[in-house]
Amino acid sequence: MRFDLPENPPGAEALRAEVRSFLAEAGRNWSPEVIGRSWMGFDRGFSRAVGQRGWIGMTWPKAYGGHERTGLERIVVLEELLAAGAPVGAHWIGDRQSGPLILRLGTEEQRRRILPGIARGELAFCIGLSEPDAGSDLANLRTRAERVPGGWKLNGRKIWTTFAHKSDYMIALVRTAPAPEGGPRQAGLSQFLVDLRLSGISIRPIRDLEGGESFNEVTFDDVMLREDDLLGVAGQGWAQATSELAFERSGPDRYLSAFPALARGIDVLAAKPQPGAEVAVGRMVARMAALRGMSLSVGGMLERGEDPAVEAALVKDVGNVHEQDCPEQLRGLIDPEDRPEELRRLLATLAQLAPTFSLRGGTREILRGIIARDLGLR
16 A cells, blocks of 8 residues: 655645635634534535535536536645534535545436536435444345336335435435345445435434434335436446445545644643643644545545545544544543633533544444455455
C-alpha cells in the first residue's frame, strides 16, 4: 500500500477562506450538541444553502447539476464543514456515495432526474445494506425483489439505516436471483433506487443513547418498483455496492468527527497547562495529520479512477481509533471544573456518539479482515 500525497489544486486556500467565512455566519447559533453530531446532524435548510454555493456535487458534470471542480477542492470544503461541526447529514450520503454511484452506473434518465436535486441540497439519500438477521455478513441478506409485470416487487427489511425516516431515496442492495449452489453467495444481488414515499414502506426510528433517532428499521411489504428503478446491472449489486465503500470509508469524516472538541480542548490547555498535556496533545495532532495525509491520498486515487478499497479500510479503522480516543483523552487532561460549558456539553455528546464511530461504514473486525487479507495474513 502506498499513500502518495497529491498537490493542492490552484485556488484551494481561497476556497477554504470562502467556506470559513460562510460558516462563521451560518454557525453563529449552533449549540454544542449540533456541533458534536456534525455529519450525523440533519438540516435541510443548511444543505440547501451549501448547495446554492456550489459545494455539493462539486466534481460532477454541469449537465447533471454539478460544477466540474476537482476532488481535492471538494475535500477542502468537506474539511471545513466538519471542522466547524456543520449539520451536513441531509446531503452527506447523496454527495459522498449515492450521487457518484448514479453518475457512474445510472441510466441517463436517472442521472437527469436525481443528480441535480442532490446538488441543490434538496434530495436526501440513505443506504440500504444491513439486515436484522444478517449481522456483519452482508452476503446473507434476505430482502428480495422479484420480477413482476411492469417491474419488480420488493419485500424484506433493512436496519441501522441512517436518516431513512427523513430521506427521499434509498439505494438498496437486495437479492434478485438465488445464489448458485456451491457458488458465491454474493451472486444474484442487485441494487435499486427506492423512492421512500412508495406504498408498502414503513420506517421505524431506533432511538440511540443520546436520545436521537438517526438509525432506522425499514420494512418493505410488496413494494412495487418500476423496471427502471434497477440501478446498474442486475446480479452485479455486490460489486457495485462494495466499490462505493471506498468513498464512504476514506473521507475526512473518518478523522474529524471529534475535531471541534480537540480544538476547544487545546485552547483550554493553552490557558491552563497540565503536566504531560503537551505530549498527549502532540500525539493526537500528529495522528490526525497522518490520517489527513492518508485520506487525501485516497482521494487522489479515487479521482484517478483507481480502486483503493484496502487503503480506504485502513483510513477508516485507524481514524475510528483516533476519533474515539480524542474525547477520552481530553476528559483525562482537563479537570471538570476547568471545562467551559461548551466543551463540557460537546464532550458529553461525543461520549454518547463515539461507540457508533467504529460501526458506521463497516465494523472494525470486518475492516481488519480486509486489510489482513491484502497483506497476506489470512
